[in-house]
Amino acid sequence: MSKIPLTVVGAELLRNELHHLKTVExxxxxxxxxxxxxxxDLSENAEYEAAKERQSFIEGRILELGSKLGNAQVIDPKTINSDGRCVFGATVRLEDIATGDVVTYQIVGDDEADIRQCKISISSPIARSLIGKYSGDIAEVQAPGGVREYEIVNVQYI
Structure with a gap:
């Protein structure tokens, strides 16, 4: 199986979830x-069936998390020296050229992505268009409504 990129924070979140599943759930x-x-009588025991189903889910999730952590490539954005280039773990400030709206995203692994926390997956269209670009470059993103252009205002490794 190929390596799964995770930030230090993302790996810690998965470890915490795994620990919780094993020790509490x-x-x-x-x-x-x-x-x-x-x-x-177990044949008509709804509580038993629900508990067995829950157990199956928990065991499956434990196996999934163990596999992901075993194949994780943990990357600390603070230690990256990419000379201002957009890479995995970078926090990128963007300006929508059409609207002037400014947003900030961190490029993270698939399991860490959460748009509410401004964390976008490395495999998302916007992250793929940003990778390798520098501050001042224009990134073209194929969105459902057509191509959107974003200027990269700033790239940080925090």
């Missing part, structure tokens, strides 16, 4: 299964 669902099993 897994024991809780095991107790729920035991309680449902104690109620008797």
């Amino acid at each position: 897994r024991p809780a669902v095991i107790n729920a299964i035991a309680e449902a099993r104690a109620q008797g």
Whole structure:
């Protein structure tokens, strides 16, 4: 399997979720299964079925997180020296040429992406158009409404 790029913060979030699943969620669902099993007939026991389904989800997520962390390439944006170039982990300030709106995004891994926190996936169209460009360059992004142009105002590694 290929390496999965993650920022230091993103890797820590996945580790915390994995720890929570193993130490809190897994024991809780095991107790729920035991309680449902104690109620008797399992063939018509909705609580038992729900607990088993929840257990299946938790175990699947534990395996998924373990695999992602095992294949992670953790990149600390603070240690990147890319001479002002847009790279993974960079925080990029953009100005929409058509509207003048200014936005700031950090380019992160797929699992870390959250537009509400201004974190965009490395595989998103906007991030792909930014990679390799410098402050002052124009990035053309194919959006659903047509091509949008953004000027790169600033690139930081924070």
